[in-house]
Amino acid sequence: MSIKSINNRTQGWIKAVTFLVALIPLIKLLVGTYLDDLGANPIEKITHVTGYWTLAFLLITLTITPLKRLSGWLWLMRLRRMLGLFAFFYAVLHFSTYLVLDQFFDWDNIVKDIVKRPYITIGFSAFVLLIPLAMTSNDAMIRRLGGKRWKTLHSVIYLCAIAGVVHFCWLVKKDLTIPIIFSILLGLLLGVRFFFRILDARKRKLNAHRLAQHQKKSPTLIL
Amino acid sequence: MKTYKPQAISSSEITPQSLFHARRKFMQMAGGASLAAIWPQSLWAADKLFDVKKSAYSVAEELTPLNDVARYNNFYEFGTSKDEPAINAGTLKTRPWTVTVEGEVKKPKVFDIDELLKMAPVEERVYRLRCVEAWSMVVPWLGYSLAELIKRVEPTGNAKFVEFVSQHDPEQMPGQKTSVLEWPYREGLRMDEAMHPLTLLTLGLYGEVLPNQNGAPIRIVTPWKYGFKSAKSIVKILFVDKQPVTSWMKAGPSEYGFYANVNPEVDHPRWSQAKERRIGEFLKRKTLMFNGYAETVASLYAGMDLKQNY
Numbered sequence: 001m002s003i004k005s006i007n008n009r010t011q012g013w014i015k016a017v018t019f020l021v022a023l024i025p026l027i028k029l030l031v032g033t034y035l036d037d038l039g040a041n042p043i044e045k046i047t048h049v050t051g052y053w054t055l056a057f058l059l060i061t062l063t064i065t066p067l068k069r070l071s072g073w074l075w076l077m078r079l080r081r082m083l084g085l086f087a088f089f090y091a092v093l094h095f096s097t098y099l100v101l102d103q104f105f106d107w108d109n110i111v112k113d114i115v116k117r118p119y120i121t122i123g124f125s126a127f128v129l130l131i132p133l134a135m136t137s138n139d140a141m142i143r144r145l146g147g148k149r150w151k152t153l154h155s156v157i158y159l160c161a162i163a164g165v166v167h168f169c170w171l172v173k174k175d176l177t178i179p180i181i182f183s184i185l186l187g188l189l190l191g192v193r194f195f196f197r198i199l200d201a202r203k204r205k206l207n208a209h210r211l212a213q214h215q216k217k218s219p220t221l222i223l
Numbered sequence: 224m225k226t227y228k229p230q231a232i233s234s235s236e237i238t239p240q241s242l243f244h245a246r247r248k249f250m251q252m253a254g255g256a257s258l259a260a261i262w263p264q265s266l267w268a269a270d271k272l273f274d275v276k277k278s279a280y281s282v283a284e285e286l287t288p289l290n291d292v293a294r295y296n297n298f299y300e301f302g303t304s305k306d307e308p309a310i311n312a313g314t315l316k317t318r319p320w321t322v323t324v325e326g327e328v329k330k331p332k333v334f335d336i337d338e339l340l341k342m343a344p345v346e347e348r349v350y351r352l353r354c355v356e357a358w359s360m361v362v363p364w365l366g367y368s369l370a371e372l373i374k375r376v377e378p379t380g381n382a383k384f385v386e387f388v389s390q391h392d393p394e395q396m397p398g399q400k401t402s403v404l405e406w407p408y409r410e411g412l413r414m415d416e417a418m419h420p421l422t423l424l425t426l427g428l429y430g431e432v433l434p435n436q437n438g439a440p441i442r443i444v445t446p447w448k449y450g451f452k453s454a455k456s457i458v459k460i461l462f463v464d465k466q467p468v469t470s471w472m473k474a475g476p477s478e479y480g481f482y483a484n485v486n487p488e489v490d491h492p493r494w495s496q497a498k499e500r501r502i503g504e505f506l507k508r509k510t511l512m513f514n515g516y517a518e519t520v521a522s523l524y525a526g527m528d529l530k531q532n533y
Binding site for chain 1: 290291294299303358474475494498505507
C-alpha cells in the first residue's frame, strides 16, 4: 500500500485522528476555564485563542488542494470538508465569545461596533460569508447545486481568509508579527494557485498546438 | 551474601546544570506567591517597605489580586504579550540603579535608588489603573508624590515639561531586541501634571518593592491617564522646555497623543473607550472621565479641546 492510495480503513483512521487533534485547542480552553488557569483576563484569552484557530483552520483548509496536487495524495481531499467545518466551528465560538462573554448581548454596542470599527466590520462580514459555505458542506447540497455552482460558491473562502487576516492585522495594538506570518502564508497559498493556473493554461495551449501540428502532418487522420 | 551496590546513573540522566538552575528559577517564581504567605517575616524583610502611611488619595474599591497585578502586564521591554513580562523580567538587574535628573534645573543630581527609597515618607495609594486596551485594575501602589523629587532639584523657569527615560539594555530587556517601539521607552508630562500630588513616584506595590515586571525599581503612576503614560524602570528624568515626543506617539501618532487622559468620550481610532473590563469581573463597567479623578485633575485641562489633545 503506497501513501498515495491508502485504503478506506486507514482513511477513516486519519479522519478520526484529525478530528480529535482539531479539538485540542477547545479542550485546552475548557480545561483552562475549569482550572481557572486562563490568566488575569480569561475572556480576552478565549477570544484570542478561538480567533487564532479560526484563521489557522482556514489556512490549513486552503493548503489541502495544492498539497494534493504536489504530492499526489488524493485521500487528502477527504479531510478538506472537515477542516473547513472546523474553521467555521472556531469562528462560531469566536463570535459567540464576543457576543456573550465580551459584550453580554449589549446589542446597541454590538451594532455600533460592527458599523464603526473597521476591524469588527470586516471580521463580522467574514463570519457571515462562512455561513453559506458551512451550510453547503455536505453531499446533498453539492448534488443540489451542481459541482460547478458549488465550486463557485465555495471560492468565497478566499475572500473569508483575506478578510480574516485583515481583521487580525487591524486589531493588534502594535506587534504585527503573528498577523504578518498569517498574511505571508495566505499569500503563498493564493500564489501557488495562481501559479498552477498559469501552468495549466500553458499546458492546454501546448497540447492544442501539438494537436494542430499533428493534424497538419497527417490531415487524413481527422477524416 | 548479597551486597548493596549503588546503581550507576547514566550520564544521559544527569540534569545539565543550566537546566537545573532554570528549573529552580521556575519553581522559585511559581512558588513565590504561595511562599510569601507562609514565609517568616524576618526573612522577607529585605524587600518589605516599612513605615508605610495610608493615603487620603486612595480609592475604596476592591483590590485586584497581586497574582493578576504581577502576571498581566504591558511592558514591551520584556515581550508584547501580557504574560511575557512576568516570565522574562527576571533578567532585569535593579541594583545598582541610579536615576539621573537633569536639564532645566538648578540642582541636577544623580540619585541612587536606595536614597530615593528613603527620600520622603512612603505612602500606600490605592489607585485605579485604566489601560488604553479597555481593561482596568485597582492597585495598592507605594511611593510618594513626584513633586517631592522635583522640589529638590529646583526647576528653572524654562522647565515646561518632564521627560522620563526608561532603562535601555537589550541584554536585560530581551523585548528591546525587536524594534516594536523606539527604545529607550520615553514618556512625558506637562510640568503642572508632574507636580500634581496624584502623580506618584512609585517604588512598590502590595507592601513590597516593585516586582520587575511592574517597572522595578522605580516608575511613575498617573492614575487619570492611560497606563502607557506611566513610564517604568526609569533611569533618567529630564526637564525640558518643549513637549517631548513619546515612544507611543512615534509608534502611532494618530492613535496615541501626548496627554492620553482617560476619556470615555474620545475613542481610540480603532476601538471604543466608553467601557472597560475590570480584571476579575465579568460585565464591563462604564469608564469614568479622567478615570474617576476629574475632581482633582479636570482643572489642569480647562479650556482645552480634549478631542484634539487626546
